[in-house]
Amino acid sequence: MNCTLIVLNYMDKERALSLAQKCKNFDCINHIIIVDNCSPDESYNWLTNHLNCDDTIIVLKSKKNGGFSYGNNYGAKFAIHKYNPEYILFANTDTIFDEQSLQMCLYALKDNQNLGLISLRMKNIDGYEEISCWKEKNYLQSTLYCLWLYRRKKYDFFHYEFNDSSINMKYVDVVRGSFMCFKSQALIDINYFDENTFLYYEEDIISKRLKNHHYKIAILTNYYYIHDHKYEKNFNEVKMKHNLDNSMYYLLKTYYHINILQKIFTKLVIYYSIIEFSILDFFKKRRKK
Known part of the structure; x- marks a missing residue:
């Protein structure tokens, strides 16, 4: 191959x-x-x-x-x-995977004509499974997801469960960007990744582009890779929040084609979430002292 x-x-x-x-x-x-x-x-x-x-x-x-x-x-x-x-x-x-897992991804892409992107389930370096894929959110869900309380209440709602080990492949909406295996033709057909975001929501956007061209996305349910997460020193959480909000707004504006009232509502929610973030960050730093 x-x-x-x-x-x-x-x-x-x-x-x-x-x-x-x-x-x-x-x-x-x-x-x-x-x-x-x-x-x-x-x-x-x-x-x-x-x-x-x-x-x-x-x-x-x-x-x-x-x-x-x-x-x-x-x-x-x-x-x-x-x-x-x-x-x-x-x-x-910061990923670790073996050749057999990758080979199984390639076989799945070869055997499924409409499959454009496939990935594996993910574990951290300690062997605990982490979120490797998630369900697509609608406009309102995407907007509210930038709020801490909504994320806490709905976090599990958007994630898939893999309880049936007899199913070797499952179609999903979005896969994590740390390990993404594509048919090259699918990448060409969708004109590659959208470069209008710097960081965050790349997975949701690429999934939208694939679906718009009638490609499917899947996870191999019986193979894993390890994500030994790299954390930057002096990580700037304010900058992270800024990039996250900008990317989410770009996704909604460009791929959900939201109207002017929806744009205003999303901006208001983002503004409120920044206040919420600042308050939570203040108390988090106080606890560390």
């Missing part, structure tokens, strides 16, 4: 290199592309120096740090132009 792996790196060069070197031994992976998303820590030079004799793995440097979608598109467009792979796997630097 002709599959190219895209690893998007931002200041996580050691794990990007480790993942690439492990996967180059997979028979089902033909090429590996590490895209350095303009890391300010000289990641590109460090990676190229460590891979100067390796023909299987190449390193690209994006023209700017345009976020998750831009960086992954940069690698995918290069791969399709140079290698014309049948499948493209996007995997975060």
Whole structure:
């Protein structure tokens, strides 16, 4: 099977290199592309120096740090132009998976004509299962989901349960972006990821684009990958909240085609959620003292 792996790196060069070197031994992976998303820590030079004799793995440097979608598109467009792979796997630097799991993803894509994207169930580094996919929200649900109380009440409502082990594949609405295996033709048909968000809601947006082109999305229910979450030092929660709200509003405006009254309501809810966030953040910091 002709599959190219895209690893998007931002200041996580050691794990990007480790993942690439492990996967180059997979028979089902033909090429590996590490895209350095303009890391300010000289990641590109460090990676190229460590891979100067390796023909299987190449390193690209994006023209700017345009976020998750831009960086992954940069690698995918290069791969399709140079290698014309049948499948493209996007995997975060902090993911761990084996060859058999990936092979099963590729078999599922090959055997299901309308399947455009597939993923695996996800566990954390301690072996506990985490959310790997979720149900699509309507306009009102999406807007209210930025409120802490609504998320707390409805958190489980939007998630799938996998109780029947006899079912090997389940169609779902949205899969997590840390491990996404596509048919290349599906990516081409939907014109790749939408680059108008920097971070967050990329999964919901790509799912909308796939569904608009009559592609399905699925999870293999009996295979897992590990997401050894990378947490940035000095993580800026205010900036995170800002990116989250902007991306959610863009999703609703562009893909739900909301009217002027809905736009006003969403802006008001976002404004209230910022006040809510500030109050919760204040008490959280007080507890830490």
